[in-house]
Amino acid sequence: MAFLETIVFTLIFCILSVLFLVPSKGLPWNWPFVKMMPTMYFNSHKIYDKITQVLAENNDTILFKTSWFTNIDTLVTSDPSNVQYIMNSKFSLYQRGSEFRNVFDFLGDAVFNKDLDEWKEEKKLTQAFFRENQYHKSTPKIIQYTLEKGLVPILEHSSKNNQVLDLQTLFNRYMLDATCIMATGFDPASLRIELPNSPLLKAMDDIGEAVFYRHILPERLWKLQRWLRIGKEKKLAEASKTFNEILSNYISVKRELSSKEARDKELGGENFDVLKFYLLEAGNEGSIEHVNRALIANLMTLFFAGRDTSGALLTWFFWLISKNPSVENKIVQEIKKNLAENASQKHIFSNVQELGTLVYLHSALCEALRLFPTGPFLLRVPLQGDILPSGHKVDKNTKIMLCSYAMGRNTGIWGEDCLEFKPERWLSDKGGIKHVASNNFLAFSSGPWTCPGKELAFTRMKAVAATMIHNFHVRILDGQNIVPSISAILTMKHGLKAAISKR
Numbered sequence: 001m002a003f004l005e006t007i008v009f010t011l012i013f014c015i016l017s018v019l020f021l022v023p024s025k026g027l028p029w030n031w032p033f034v035k036m037m038p039t040m041y042f043n044s045h046k047i048y049d050k051i052t053q054v055l056a057e058n059n060d061t062i063l064f065k066t067s068w069f070t071n072i073d074t075l076v077t078s079d080p081s082n083v084q085y086i087m088n089s090k091f092s093l094y095q096r097g098s099e100f101r102n103v104f105d106f107l108g109d110a111v112f113n114k115d116l117d118e119w120k121e122e123k124k125l126t127q128a129f130f131r132e133n134q135y136h137k138s139t140p141k142i143i144q145y146t147l148e149k150g151l152v153p154i155l156e157h158s159s160k161n162n163q164v165l166d167l168q169t170l171f172n173r174y175m176l177d178a179t180c181i182m183a184t185g186f187d188p189a190s191l192r193i194e195l196p197n198s199p200l201l202k203a204m205d206d207i208g209e210a211v212f213y214r215h216i217l218p219e220r221l222w223k224l225q226r227w228l229r230i231g232k233e234k235k236l237a238e239a240s241k242t243f244n245e246i247l248s249n250y251i252s253v254k255r256e257l258s259s260k261e262a263r264d265k266e267l268g269g270e271n272f273d274v275l276k277f278y279l280l281e282a283g284n285e286g287s288i289e290h291v292n293r294a295l296i297a298n299l300m301t302l303f304f305a306g307r308d309t310s311g312a313l314l315t316w317f318f319w320l321i322s323k324n325p326s327v328e329n330k331i332v333q334e335i336k337k338n339l340a341e342n343a344s345q346k347h348i349f350s351n352v353q354e355l356g357t358l359v360y361l362h363s364a365l366c367e368a369l370r371l372f373p374t375g376p377f378l379l380r381v382p383l384q385g386d387i388l389p390s391g392h393k394v395d396k397n398t399k400i401m402l403c404s405y406a407m408g409r410n411t412g413i414w415g416e417d418c419l420e421f422k423p424e425r426w427l428s429d430k431g432g433i434k435h436v437a438s439n440n441f442l443a444f445s446s447g448p449w450t451c452p453g454k455e456l457a458f459t460r461m462k463a464v465a466a467t468m469i470h471n472f473h474v475r476i477l478d479g480q481n482i483v484p485s486i487s488a489i490l491t492m493k494h495g496l497k498a499a500i501s502k503r
Helices: 002-019 037-042 044-057 080-089 097-103 116-131 133-161 167-184 199-216 219-228 231-261 274-282 288-323 325-338 352-356 359-371 454-471
Strands: 061-064 073-077 164-166 377-382 398-403 472-476 497-502
Touching: 044 061, 044 073, 044 398, 080 377, 080 398, 097 199, 097 377, 116 133, 116 274, 133 164, 133 167, 133 352, 133 454, 133 497, 164 167, 167 199, 167 231, 167 274, 167 288, 167 454, 199 219, 199 231, 199 288, 219 231, 231 274, 231 288, 274 288, 288 325, 288 359, 288 454, 288 472, 325 359, 325 454, 352 454, 359 454, 454 472
Parallel strands: 073 398
Antiparallel strands: 061 073, 164 497, 377 398, 472 497
């Protein structure tokens, strides 16, 4: 099979290398038959900046010709009026579509994979969890536990032994453990001093990489790879199997525990998590097999939302403040100013009210998210023909990609200094966080699709950032090649190496 894989990709590489040509005008070359697909494929490592450039040169909206395999073109836009129209004004007309579900077919019947009507119904259960009083009580406990048991000991060990750490690895492992505890009640303990092998972590990385390639390759091509069990599709299949087995085991154990704890049908106690909540709220709707499949799909979605986005953003955040020491100094001063008088010199930030006082830190995280949105694209498909505010016509065979990465670098939205890292742009005159309309800042989606976990994400990230900055000096090593990875999430391709010392 390895020999067949080599032959197939060598042939594709040779054909596309002959066709590949960088055009003189900003637009990807529209080749006969394969159209723009070769340019998109071979420039995938530069895709974010390339599309930002092309959009800036074409009034924030451009129609990409993909390939004759699919006969589906892609309209990419960073125009706020188009975003407002698609995500709010006419949200019922623009759905995720069948191709989106095909790309994320490994998620099965997850809420993330459903169109609006089904999604709105199941989202009610998610929102009910975030409203639970026990959820609000458990959040600081989980943050305290994961910082005390995982992150802080590693930072102290690194400082004592002059070890270099990959911050992206640390943040991914931290968010994996915190998300797993919140989702299932179980600690995978992936963030420990020895950085143990984590099948769950590897499975998520392999899936994320495969999903990105599904977005830029014609569907028939990646489905051929899946049928042949080669390349990224082979890794995705193996990773999905691993993920399913781990989550199935968590569910089985939780069912046994819940059968003893839930005889009175009451939620509460110290062991409160998404899995327990779902089993009690929806556990009797359908067969055990059907419920388990739905639970696995939704838990898998929660893992990706909770780990990848926050872990990636924290990595970009620490790189940005290393390039802007004045910002870091302001964060340090804000932390000292708002630290409780009785707080110990070594302080772990897990109190939600205390974290709420760190407004400048919050604004710096928003600014990092503007420049490096962890979900650089959102995909929508029109159910029928329509005309966008930009004047572009779309139909059922047009994919629409809303480019949040380009929006963060749009001078029309953020001004001529849009490439600068300036947390002050998020501060209001009254000293709070300035509200920015979601059609200008799409990091947490918009309209009915808005992410319900936004508040939790900021709480976690602020807790990690404040704890690290208050207790340690993080020195990013020079000479690193800082570029986005080829993945569905905007991570750093080579990680972020840093030396840690006590502050």
